[in-house]
Amino acid sequence: GAVVSQHPSRVICKSGTSVKIECRSLDFQATTMFWYRQFPKQSLMLMATSNEGSKATYEQGVEKDKFLINHASLTLSTLTVTSAHPEDSSFYICSATTSRTTGNQPQHFGDGTRLSIL
Amino acid sequence: QQPVQSPQAVILREGEDAVINCSSSKALYSVHWYRQKHGEAPVFLMILLKGGEQKGHEKISASFNEKKQQSSLYLTASQLSYSGTYFCGTETSGSRLTFGEGTQLTVNP
Numbered sequence: 535g536a537v538v539s540q541h542p543s544r545v546i547c548k549s550g551t552s553v554k555i556e557c558r559s560l561d562f563q564a565t566t567m568f569w570y571r572q573f574p575k576q577s578l579m580l581m582a583t584s585n586e587g588s589k590a591t592y593e594q595g596v597e598k599d600k601f602l603i604n605h606a607s608l609t610l611s612t613l614t615v616t617s618a619h620p621e622d623s624s625f626y627i628c629s630a631t632t633s634r635t636t637g638n639q640p641q642h643f644g645d646g647t648r649l650s651i652l
Numbered sequence: 653q654q655p656v657q658s659p660q661a662v663i664l665r666e667g668e669d670a671v672i673n674c675s676s677s678k679a680l681y682s683v684h685w686y687r688q689k690h691g692e693a694p695v696f697l698m699i700l701l702k703g704g705e706q707k708g709h710e711k712i713s714a715s716f717n718e719k720k721q722q723s724s725l726y727l728t729a730s731q732l733s734y735s736g737t738y739f740c741g742t743e744t745s746g747s748r749l750t751f752g753e754g755t756q757l758t759v760n761p
Contacts, residue, residue, distance in 0.1 A: 568749075576753070577753045578741075583748055637748075643694045
Protein backbone atom coordinates (compact mmCIF):
# COMPACT_ATOMS: atom_id res chain seq x y z
CA GLY A 535 0.00 0.00 0.00
CA ALA A 536 0.82 3.74 0.06
CA VAL A 537 2.02 4.04 -3.52
CA VAL A 538 2.79 7.41 -5.05
CA SER A 539 3.19 7.65 -8.79
CA GLN A 540 5.13 10.52 -10.36
CA HIS A 541 5.31 11.29 -14.07
CA PRO A 542 7.25 11.83 -16.15
CA SER A 543 10.39 10.25 -14.78
CA ARG A 544 12.65 12.21 -17.08
CA VAL A 545 12.24 15.33 -19.16
CA ILE A 546 14.69 16.96 -21.52
CA CYS A 547 13.54 20.17 -23.14
CA LYS A 548 14.65 23.50 -24.52
CA SER A 549 15.02 26.66 -22.51
CA GLY A 550 11.77 28.61 -22.31
CA THR A 551 9.53 25.55 -22.28
CA SER A 552 7.00 24.95 -19.51
CA VAL A 553 7.04 21.49 -17.97
CA LYS A 554 4.27 19.85 -15.96
CA ILE A 555 4.98 17.08 -13.45
CA GLU A 556 2.18 14.96 -11.99
CA CYS A 557 2.07 13.31 -8.59
CA ARG A 558 -0.67 10.81 -7.81
CA SER A 559 -1.45 8.80 -4.71
CA LEU A 560 -2.72 5.49 -6.07
CA ASP A 561 -4.20 3.73 -3.06
CA PHE A 562 -4.84 6.41 -0.46
CA GLN A 563 -6.19 9.91 -0.16
CA ALA A 564 -3.40 12.43 0.21
CA THR A 565 -4.52 15.31 2.35
CA THR A 566 -1.16 16.94 1.94
CA MET A 567 1.43 16.71 -0.79
CA PHE A 568 4.92 18.13 -0.80
CA TRP A 569 7.28 19.09 -3.59
CA TYR A 570 11.02 18.80 -3.11
CA ARG A 571 14.05 19.61 -5.16
CA GLN A 572 17.22 17.58 -4.81
CA PHE A 573 20.66 18.35 -6.26
CA PRO A 574 23.19 15.52 -6.70
CA LYS A 575 24.41 14.13 -3.39
CA GLN A 576 22.47 16.74 -1.47
CA SER A 577 19.48 16.81 0.79
CA LEU A 578 15.81 17.14 -0.07
CA MET A 579 14.88 20.81 -0.12
CA LEU A 580 11.21 21.51 0.44
CA MET A 581 9.79 23.82 -2.20
CA ALA A 582 6.12 23.92 -1.26
CA THR A 583 3.33 22.27 0.70
CA SER A 584 0.09 21.57 -1.07
CA ASN A 585 -3.26 20.87 0.60
CA GLU A 586 -6.23 19.71 -1.43
CA GLY A 587 -8.52 22.56 -2.35
CA SER A 588 -6.33 25.37 -1.11
CA LYS A 589 -3.40 27.40 -2.35
CA ALA A 590 0.07 25.96 -1.95
CA THR A 591 2.40 27.30 0.71
CA TYR A 592 5.81 28.07 -0.74
CA GLU A 593 9.08 28.03 1.15
CA GLN A 594 11.14 31.17 1.38
CA GLY A 595 13.06 31.83 -1.81
CA VAL A 596 10.83 29.69 -4.04
CA GLU A 597 9.12 31.73 -6.76
CA LYS A 598 5.45 30.83 -6.82
CA ASP A 599 5.00 32.26 -10.32
CA LYS A 600 7.84 30.10 -11.54
CA PHE A 601 6.72 26.88 -9.87
CA LEU A 602 2.96 26.60 -10.17
CA ILE A 603 1.33 24.00 -7.95
CA ASN A 604 -2.19 22.73 -8.26
CA HIS A 605 -3.74 20.21 -5.87
CA ALA A 606 -7.11 19.67 -7.49
CA SER A 607 -8.10 16.44 -5.79
CA LEU A 608 -7.12 14.19 -2.90
CA THR A 609 -5.08 12.03 -5.25
CA LEU A 610 -3.43 14.47 -7.64
CA SER A 611 -1.02 17.38 -7.38
CA THR A 612 0.85 18.96 -10.27
CA LEU A 613 3.97 21.08 -10.42
CA THR A 614 4.48 23.23 -13.50
CA VAL A 615 7.89 24.75 -14.07
CA THR A 616 7.12 27.78 -16.22
CA SER A 617 9.57 29.12 -18.80
CA ALA A 618 12.25 26.71 -17.61
CA HIS A 619 15.90 27.66 -17.83
CA PRO A 620 19.08 25.59 -17.40
CA GLU A 621 19.34 26.59 -13.73
CA ASP A 622 15.99 24.85 -13.14
CA SER A 623 17.55 21.52 -14.07
CA SER A 624 17.29 19.25 -11.07
CA PHE A 625 15.64 16.18 -9.56
CA TYR A 626 12.11 17.00 -8.42
CA ILE A 627 10.36 14.63 -5.99
CA CYS A 628 6.85 14.72 -4.62
CA SER A 629 5.57 13.08 -1.48
CA ALA A 630 2.13 12.54 -0.05
CA THR A 631 0.71 12.01 3.41
CA THR A 632 -2.68 11.53 4.99
CA SER A 633 -1.83 14.02 7.73
CA ARG A 634 -2.58 17.70 7.43
CA THR A 635 -1.61 19.06 10.79
CA THR A 636 1.06 16.88 12.32
CA GLY A 637 3.99 14.76 11.32
CA ASN A 638 2.60 11.60 12.84
CA GLN A 639 2.12 9.95 9.47
CA PRO A 640 4.87 9.01 7.02
CA GLN A 641 5.47 10.79 3.77
CA HIS A 642 5.37 8.46 0.79
CA PHE A 643 7.57 9.55 -2.07
CA GLY A 644 7.18 9.34 -5.81
CA ASP A 645 10.07 8.10 -7.94
CA GLY A 646 11.09 11.62 -8.89
CA THR A 647 11.44 13.53 -12.14
CA ARG A 648 14.83 14.35 -13.57
CA LEU A 649 14.47 17.63 -15.41
CA SER A 650 17.17 18.73 -17.86
CA ILE A 651 16.86 22.10 -19.58
CA LEU A 652 19.10 22.62 -22.58
CA GLN B 653 16.53 24.98 10.44
CA GLN B 654 18.19 21.93 8.97
CA PRO B 655 19.04 19.13 11.41
CA VAL B 656 22.65 18.00 11.58
CA GLN B 657 23.45 14.40 10.75
CA SER B 658 26.60 12.53 11.68
CA PRO B 659 28.61 10.88 10.39
CA GLN B 660 28.45 12.10 6.79
CA ALA B 661 29.54 8.73 5.51
CA VAL B 662 30.29 5.30 6.88
CA ILE B 663 31.66 2.13 5.33
CA LEU B 664 30.87 -1.23 6.88
CA ARG B 665 31.53 -4.86 6.24
CA GLU B 666 28.48 -7.07 6.08
CA GLY B 667 27.38 -7.99 9.60
CA GLU B 668 28.80 -4.90 11.31
CA ASP B 669 26.76 -2.35 13.22
CA ALA B 670 26.37 1.40 12.70
CA VAL B 671 24.77 4.38 14.40
CA ILE B 672 23.58 7.50 12.62
CA ASN B 673 22.79 10.59 14.65
CA CYS B 674 20.45 13.49 13.98
CA SER B 675 20.35 16.62 16.11
CA SER B 676 18.34 19.79 15.94
CA SER B 677 18.66 23.23 17.45
CA LYS B 678 14.88 23.46 17.68
CA ALA B 679 12.34 21.57 19.71
CA LEU B 680 11.27 18.43 17.86
CA TYR B 681 7.71 17.19 17.56
CA SER B 682 8.66 14.12 15.60
CA VAL B 683 11.57 12.60 13.72
CA HIS B 684 11.27 10.60 10.50
CA TRP B 685 13.92 8.34 9.02
CA TYR B 686 14.21 7.50 5.32
CA ARG B 687 16.64 5.58 3.15
CA GLN B 688 17.36 6.58 -0.44
CA LYS B 689 19.24 4.49 -2.96
CA HIS B 690 20.97 6.15 -5.88
CA GLY B 691 18.50 7.43 -8.46
CA GLU B 692 15.49 6.25 -6.48
CA ALA B 693 12.88 7.78 -4.21
CA PRO B 694 13.39 7.88 -0.44
CA VAL B 695 11.77 4.98 1.37
CA PHE B 696 10.12 5.44 4.75
CA LEU B 697 11.75 3.57 7.65
CA MET B 698 10.07 4.85 10.81
CA ILE B 699 8.62 7.77 12.75
CA LEU B 700 9.39 8.62 16.36
CA LEU B 701 6.83 10.74 18.13
CA LYS B 702 7.67 10.91 21.83
CA GLY B 703 10.71 11.62 23.97
CA GLY B 704 12.66 8.50 24.67
CA GLU B 705 10.62 6.45 22.30
CA GLN B 706 12.39 3.62 20.58
CA LYS B 707 11.16 1.73 17.57
CA GLY B 708 12.37 -1.19 15.56
CA HIS B 709 12.10 -2.28 11.96
CA GLU B 710 13.76 -5.64 11.33
CA LYS B 711 17.35 -5.03 12.39
CA ILE B 712 16.99 -1.28 12.21
CA SER B 713 15.84 0.64 15.26
CA ALA B 714 15.82 4.23 16.41
CA SER B 715 15.57 6.31 19.54
CA PHE B 716 14.33 9.83 20.14
CA ASN B 717 15.48 12.00 23.02
CA GLU B 718 13.06 14.89 23.05
CA LYS B 719 14.94 16.82 25.73
CA LYS B 720 18.21 16.66 23.85
CA GLN B 721 16.46 17.22 20.53
CA GLN B 722 18.28 14.23 19.12
CA SER B 723 17.50 11.00 17.39
CA SER B 724 19.71 8.05 16.56
CA LEU B 725 19.25 5.28 14.01
CA TYR B 726 20.80 1.91 14.85
CA LEU B 727 21.63 -0.62 12.18
CA THR B 728 22.67 -4.02 13.50
CA ALA B 729 24.19 -6.93 11.61
CA SER B 730 24.16 -4.84 8.45
CA GLN B 731 23.22 -6.40 5.14
CA LEU B 732 24.27 -5.41 1.64
CA SER B 733 20.77 -4.11 1.05
CA TYR B 734 21.25 -1.51 3.77
CA SER B 735 23.53 0.54 1.52
CA GLY B 736 22.15 3.93 0.62
CA THR B 737 21.81 7.43 1.97
CA TYR B 738 19.91 7.83 5.22
CA PHE B 739 18.02 11.03 5.90
CA CYS B 740 16.41 12.18 9.08
CA GLY B 741 13.51 14.57 8.75
CA THR B 742 12.44 16.70 11.66
CA GLU B 743 8.93 18.01 11.99
CA THR B 744 8.75 21.77 12.13
CA SER B 745 5.08 22.57 11.66
CA GLY B 746 1.98 21.27 9.97
CA SER B 747 3.54 17.96 8.95
CA ARG B 748 6.36 19.74 7.11
CA LEU B 749 9.72 18.03 7.42
CA THR B 750 13.18 19.52 7.24
CA PHE B 751 15.72 16.95 6.12
CA GLY B 752 19.32 16.61 7.18
CA GLU B 753 22.19 16.42 4.70
CA GLY B 754 22.13 12.67 4.77
CA THR B 755 24.52 9.91 5.81
CA GLN B 756 25.92 7.75 3.05
CA LEU B 757 26.15 4.14 4.19
CA THR B 758 28.11 1.57 2.20
CA VAL B 759 28.02 -2.08 3.18
CA ASN B 760 30.67 -4.23 1.56
CA PRO B 761 30.77 -8.05 1.39
